[in-house]
Amino acid sequence: MVVWVTGASSGIGEELVYQLSKLGVSLVLSARRVQELERVKRRCLENGNLKDKDILVLPLDLTDRSSHEAATKMVLQEFGKIDILVNNAGRSQRSLFVETSLDVYKELIELNYLGTLSLTMCVLPHMIERKQGKIVTVNSLLGIISAPLSSGYCASKHALRGFFNCLRTELATYPGIVVSNICPGPVQSNIVKNALSEEVTKSVGIDVAQSHKMATSRCVRLMLISMANDLKEVWIADHPFLLIAYLWQYMPTWAWWLTNILGKKRIENFKKGLDADASYFKTWKTKHD
Numbered sequence: 001m002v003v004w005v006t007g008a009s010s011g012i013g014e015e016l017v018y019q020l021s022k023l024g025v026s027l028v029l030s031a032r033r034v035q036e037l038e039r040v041k042r043r044c045l046e047n048g049n050l051k052d053k054d055i056l057v058l059p060l061d062l063t064d065r066s067s068h069e070a071a072t073k074m075v076l077q078e079f080g081k082i083d084i085l086v087n088n089a090g091r092s093q094r095s096l097f098v099e100t101s102l103d104v105y106k107e108l109i110e111l112n113y114l115g116t117l118s119l120t121m122c123v124l125p126h127m128i129e130r131k132q133g134k135i136v137t138v139n140s141l142l143g144i145i146s147a148p149l150s151s152g153y154c155a156s157k158h159a160l161r162g163f164f165n166c167l168r169t170e171l172a173t174y175p176g177i178v179v180s181n182i183c184p185g186p187v188q189s190n191i192v193k194n195a196l197s198e199e200v201t202k203s204v205g206i207d208v209a210q211s212h213k214m215a216t217s218r219c220v221r222l223m224l225i226s227m228a229n230d231l232k233e234v235w236i237a238d239h240p241f242l243l244i245a246y247l248w249q250y251m252p253t254w255a256w257w258l259t260n261i262l263g264k265k266r267i268e269n270f271k272k273g274l275d276a277d278a279s280y281f282k283t284w285k286t287k288h289d
């Protein structure tokens with residue numbers, strides 16, 4: 001199998017290629033920083049069952065849509081096929097709408113939404129020709145629910161979920177092509193550190209507490225099980241996050257009431273310069289450890 005993973009230089013994407021390398025699939029590692037991708041490749045070779053020729057480092061900026069066709073051709077030249085495209089690259093947001101430049105919203109849509117669509121558009125004709133393949137998109141619980149300080153991120157992830165649910169129905173005549181939305185809750189990674197803030201040139205930039213988040217390895221293991229079983233949508237989270245997602249799905253009026261209460265605290269923390277999530281989840285975790 002040939003698996004192409006975007007955002008393979010960090011977090012969920014990085015862990016995903018480590019676990020995939022142990023399964024003996026050929027890998028294409030994409031992100032913007034070639035040095036980081038080379039580091040990840042070296043670790044895949046050290047820990048996995050792959051040889052140098054089985055891993056292609058392919059630098060790619062998801063927002064540079066004009067480069068996506070050539071990148072796809074390069075993968076096909078190298079391996080002759082693409083079995084799975086994992087649309088994983090993305091950025092989050094930590095800022096209030098009233099304080100945020102419209103450019104931040106544009107960037108989140110360009111990267112998380114249009115960049116993902118563009119790469120999918122390049123790869124899909126090849127899957128249609130072979131009548132098989134998997135398009136796996138790392139969405140988020142924030143593609144289902146919404147939380148304050150992430151309005152642009154939520155919008156981009158909701159858009160992605162709507163798009164891929166629609167694409168799946170357009171591909172109904174190709175039952176060998178699987179379209180899968182993976183929706184994790186909080187997972188340990190650099191997502192908050194790399195999140196956009198009020199200006200497009202400004203990211204959060206600091207390490208935040210991660211102990212209330214799911215271990216990256218656990219999230220990726222559950223992703224792989226979902227992929228192996230062709231699941232169409234997967235919610236990967238512990239409680240209370242999973243419970244909140246169920247509330248949003250089945251009892252939205254209650255969910256909005258609860259989100260207003262929790263959200264108020266989140267905004268307070270943010271305004272004090274604290275990590276928006278850590279303080280109240282720390283209390284919850286201590287009670288339940």
Ligand SMILES: NC(=O)c1ccc[n+]([C@@H]2O[C@H](COP(=O)([O-])OP(=O)(O)OC[C@H]3O[C@@H](n4cnc5c(N)ncnc54)[C@H](O)[C@@H]3O)[C@@H](O)[C@H]2O)c1
Binds near residue numbers: 187
């Ligand atoms: N960590 C979480 O809590 C969490 C929860 C739900 C969903 N997600 C989603 O998981 C995916 C991976 O995020 P992560 O948590 O590993 O964060 P991360 O910041 O550790 O990794 C993000 C990856 O995307 C890449 N990337 C960013 N901008 C890019 C661009 N313009 N072109 C190409 N690559 C680019 C980064 O280089 C990095 O490799 C994202 O789509 C994110 O929305 C994360």
